Amino acid sequence: MRSRRVSHQKVTISQIAKEAGVSKTAVSFAFNDPSQLSPATASHIRAIAERLGYSPDPIARSMTTRQTNALGVLLPQDIATTMDNPFFPQFLRGIGVVCGAAGKTLMLVPPLWGSVLKAIPHATVDGFVVVGLEVDRGEVQQLRRRHVPFVMVDSDAPDDVPAINVDDHCGARAAMLHILGQGHRRIAIVCLESWRQRYEEYTGTLAARLAGYRAGLEAYGRSLDDGDVQVIAASASRAGGVEAFTRLWNDQSPPTAIITMSDITALGILDAAAARSVRVPEQLAVVGFDDLPEAAHATPPLTTVRQPIEAKGKLAAELLVQALEQESEPVHHVLRTELIIRGSTCAPLRSGRANNESA
Amino acid sequence: MRSRRVSHQKVTISQIAKEAGVSKTAVSFAFNDPSQLSPATASHIRAIAERLGYSPDPIARSMTTRQTNALGVLLPQDIATTMDNPFFPQFLRGIGVVCGAAGKTLMLVPPLWGSVLKAIPHATVDGFVVVGLEVDRGEVQQLRRRHVPFVMVDSDAPDDVPAINVDDHCGARAAMLHILGQGHRRIAIVCLESWRQRYEEYTGTLAARLAGYRAGLEAYGRSLDDGDVQVIAASASRAGGVEAFTRLWNDQSPPTAIITMSDITALGILDAAAARSVRVPEQLAVVGFDDLPEAAHATPPLTTVRQPIEAKGKLAAELLVQALEQESEPVHHVLRTELIIRGSTCAPLRSGRANNESA
């Protein structure tokens, strides 16, 4: 006694074939290439499938077609931490535009059991956009083993891997020059967090930005080792900024300017400063990095280094989709950064315009 | 002549078996259950696999284990639009917490070829968190066919489907009562966009909030059909807010208060008002919905209805993971909302405290 209602058991192509008195081939064709079948057979099969409540198994389909229709984004941190930073929604927005156009889904792949390395073999995706990876421990090798295309964003990519970066060095240097040009001496640099202990060991984006700050300092005859310059790290979140501010402000001689590697951290610093009634920019100048939408709406509006976040995501996804469709040349793109001067920076109090150079 | 380097061809379990002189079973065990093998065999196999650059095929694995280790989030709109609204990163944050704990990846599943219905059968996930779906056209049926568990958030869910909602009615009514209590008469309600044309046809979250506004109005002897009350729709983005403001403000008699269904829309309205030098709250009161982190940092700080966005995501993911592990009861949760009064609302100009009731 067969039920006419949607069965409780998952129905497969074989059951439909049996029920319809045709082969599995015919059933498959009815859905994927009806032109191979007589209209009558096709509609008969579809009717049976409908009655049985058939839903094709996407895994089995992937198994034979050898593709999943999903793009992966390999994240350096867990999803919750990642989403704390508005950088990512923007970045995913860019990727999402391409997913929409190409009919792909998007898989967020965080480290598995604390390890990016372990996550790589497990994700059922056709390729990866790898973002912010501090390459070192064989992630690239692991990705190669997977034999799926990948595009690296904000990382030091090997020449044979497509890559998107922004001109971090230039942007960071501009930020530092801006601050120095205003006469600041006691300067704190707030880096993004890294698993590396010492900033001298940073690689990738972090290293490039740090080198930019250094270059700016050197133009003024200063250096990172300068007693008046300090480098700390904070997580890319408002909370990280609050914490960084607190640490810096409790110092015996707090900085008059803080340069951060992330707007969201800078916004947290703004929050914390306001809570302690520290006036920005008069008592404390603050510079961000990213130019998130909220940067312009902050109080005061945030001086920051703009980078084209959404464009990075879009371009990365485009390269990936392209690599999926055909063997393509591994190009390296470097997108521009730009210093946006707003209200969160000015000359330090009682500095009396310390510099006489006009440049 | 076998290469000692990572082969260019994808290597499979069979090749390793042949190379190591063992069965495929043994190779599988070497990775998944080494205790079944003598230590020597196991390490021999692993060495060969390492040399060949083996990476297990996740699809094939999924095919036999019947699971993908991925949770899906079924989105009502494309990824780019979705990411415009900071609601989603927050929501995904909640889901992400659970993914991290359970070792799952997270798949964003937007409509495919413009259709949620078509996306459902295609996603290789173990289950779905369905969010903001205006159920009508068989999505639930389609989900059932898939024979995977799903949890519905912000939707009218059938009794036998686990669901998370917030008390939209109560929150919306509180917002309206607040505005009416301040003496506003000309009020605009800015709804979230829907594919439905007329607000009378709204379902789910939209309908619940609208009913809340209506209840608030009725407490003051007013109604939605009131000539001084207008209802429009706008997309959940800053741009949507800007557009809504423009439309409303160009009216012959613009509202003195705007109540929105989304903070990000309200923030866009704040932007647009500032750009037109319209003073908030004196000339225009604005109320949001969500209480995003940026609401408190806006200028002026936004009066809004707080809902526990991250908790919704977390709870939904927890229910889903639970359903994945065992048959479980389909519970319906309703989380609390709360009116947060900040600086974006006050009595209208020249209103002279129009009401004499004290309640």
Next chain:
DNA sequence: CTGAAAGCGCTTACAG
């Protein structure tokens, strides 16, 4: 401790 074999649910030449 190890292997031969079946099976997961599809797709796709190939033959008729």
Next chain:
DNA sequence: CTGAAAGCGCTTACAG
């Protein structure tokens, strides 16, 4: 226009 069969790359009873 239709069907029998092989195959995608694994896992897992089952037997030895």
